[in-house]
Amino acid sequence: MLSNSNRIDRRLNGLLLSMVCVTALLLALIVLFLLSEAWPFFANREPDGTWLQLFYRQNWYPLEGQFGMAPMILSSLAVTAGAVSLALPLGLGSAIFLQFYAPPRSAQGFRLLLNVLAGIPSVVFGLWGLTRLVPLITSWQPPGASLLAAIIVLALMILPTIALTSASSLASVPKEMLTGSMALGLRRNTQILHVILPAARAGINSGVLLATARALGETLAVLMVAGNVVQFPSGLFEPVRVLTANIALEMAYAMGDHRASLFASGLLLTLLVWLLSWFAHRVNQVNNREIRGG
């Protein structure tokens, strides 16, 4: 009897392991692809490392041989950071509202709205941004297509992800925690903020990481509203160009070194997400240690 169950379990373990390997293989393939396409750019620059100009040069005029990506790197980070700092409180607040405060019918409607918006193409968000938001910002402060527009549109796009994953995590917290905290006589907001939320932290962090990664990789919507001028993000109302929009704008017309440099920027983005993920894992580990021992 015991050996039987072990065999089934071992088979399942084997099957699942092979699936995990497929996933790891996928990432390896993508990185390999990016490397092979970006390689000509690195190889063609003299070995004294003029490819490093990607990081410190300020000017992006690839057709004239200038490949400075520094402004775009910072712009990508600025847009993502702005969008997440806007979407996180709003998304979390919506999730808490959805789980604990909303009457059932409204909760259903709200959830439906979030579901639908999770599936709307970026081009629709971009179109709305271009035809409604940008003119609005223009009347306030030209040129309108700006860092602010990109932050707002991106925040709206990742908000459903954060809200839905957070709501799902909050729902997964065992009921006993809520009833227990009620029995202890805690106020509602204390129950939520100090008991439920920490318990759901892992899931919420996971959702935020997904949303941040999505924000970093978002292309079309940002391309349509951010202005796309290559410069350091100097103000909310100034136009910026993010790395993804750069790839989308120029890939179709790029040849040779220019094309390779665009793939290099794709590689850079992947690296950024890796750093982000590593950082999030460290934070998670610290959290877990706190919960367990300290």
Added chain:
Amino acid sequence: MADRIFSGLLFSCALLVVSSLLWVLSDVVLQGAVHFNWQFLFAAPSNAGRDGGIGPILVSTLWLLLIALTVALPLGLGVAIWLSEFAQSNSRLASSTGISLDILAGVPSIVYGLFGNAFFSIYLGLGFSLLSGGLTLACMILPVFVRTCEVGLRAVTDDWRRGALALGMTRSAAIWHILLPAARPAIVAGLILSIGRATAETAALLFTSGYVDRMPGSLLDSGRALAVHIYDLSMNITGGDGAAYASALVLVTLIIALNTLAQGLVDSWFKQRLKIA
């Protein structure tokens, strides 16, 4: 008192979110309704998409979704189960898989498109095809689905696992009969987010399933996805805005229908087999 401030804050937050999301949606619905008629759903596009309908495009989109979900769902669920139930908590494979998934979630969609084109279309020889596009989509929705399911599975209290062990159930049986049903809300959430990501994808599909708006004859035919059609009409074709909004309206309805279907499917697959006290 603090309670009232708190709930007031939450309420206004939700209100802000709902009104801004409705603002975006209302544009689609109002402008789309102007151009829409029932023929739109079945006719083929003509005059570069400005006239006619989106019949073949709807078919292509549904095929793409089907391929993507058929590949990504079992694979994703498997990886999630492994991460949650079988992996040692400090195993290198587990943490590197976790990081791989996070990175995959952040790869820009246009890079997925170029990768899909190079790997599925050229290297595997599938060309511009629904299969190529569907497989690329599967790669994109995998991290989302795995992460959400994994979180859901981890959240199931260990008491149940110990109970199953005490009853002498195999790991596999415990997973199938107890844990997956318990993680159902998270799986549904993951499915919905995946469907959302797949329907919303434009750049990746442009390079893999392509631009052809004909009714696909086989999975190896090129087919235009709805999101690609909307992009083409609004950004590339003069005077295509009306049709673009109408297509977006159809897309929104499709998402609602698919979400309802997703909820129903997961509910029936992972039926609660043991009643919770």
Added chain:
Amino acid sequence: MVKTLIRVLLLLSVALNLPIAQANNKSLILTGSSTIAPLAMEIAKRYESQHPGVRIDVQMGGSSRGINDARLGLTDIGMVSRALKPTEQDLTAFLIAMDGIGIILHKSNEVNTLSDAQIIDIYTGKINNWQQLGGSDLPITVVNKAEGRSTLELFLKHFTLKNSQIKAQVVIGENQQGIKTVAGNPNAIGYVSIGTAEYEQTLGTAIKLLPMAGQIATVESVAKGYYPLSRQLNLVVNATPTGLLRRFIDFAQSAEVRDLIDAQFFVAPLKMDSNSG
């Protein structure tokens, strides 16, 4: 379990029933410029309707892709929205349409004409307020196209500028983005395809075309050759075309597709006029 697997396999084999055929007498593939793609698709559809059994697929990817694919034989025809460069003389181009490039302002802008020198000064940042040109006290929002686009290259060549000299506030990708940007910004100036802009004006979009070097910007003046700034839309092949390829290219250059060219707001090349009634 096994039964389901068999059923799935059967379904797949039915679905995958077509092998991919390329460059034979029955099918053609075109890849390249997204500007030409809608026109090419309409021409292809008309050809298909006149010759049942033929299948012509159009895919996007940009002019560079068109050149590359044609050169490497990955596609039958490359769509290129500019004239061939001196380094591309190993390929042959067939002109199918012309596209004028005109300066647009917001409808409410009081300025109605701009000289070449003024345009250069605006785009290099020397003039940055409409007041300096006789308009209101508003800062100029300069809209430029992204690097590599043929529209940009022609603009730069015409005004003998380098892209690094241009000080823009907004950089756009597709024509429609340019139109929507200018229409939403009373201070904006940009340049787009003339045909597109003319059509948008009839729809009531808040833009207006400016004459250039004294010539009014209309499709007609481009057709007659008066207007100074226009680009070629070419079908490019890497060897002398034969068979289906030859027939299709002849068709695309014939007077039979004149109305399709007009419908996409391009300009039929001059030599077609001799055929029309």
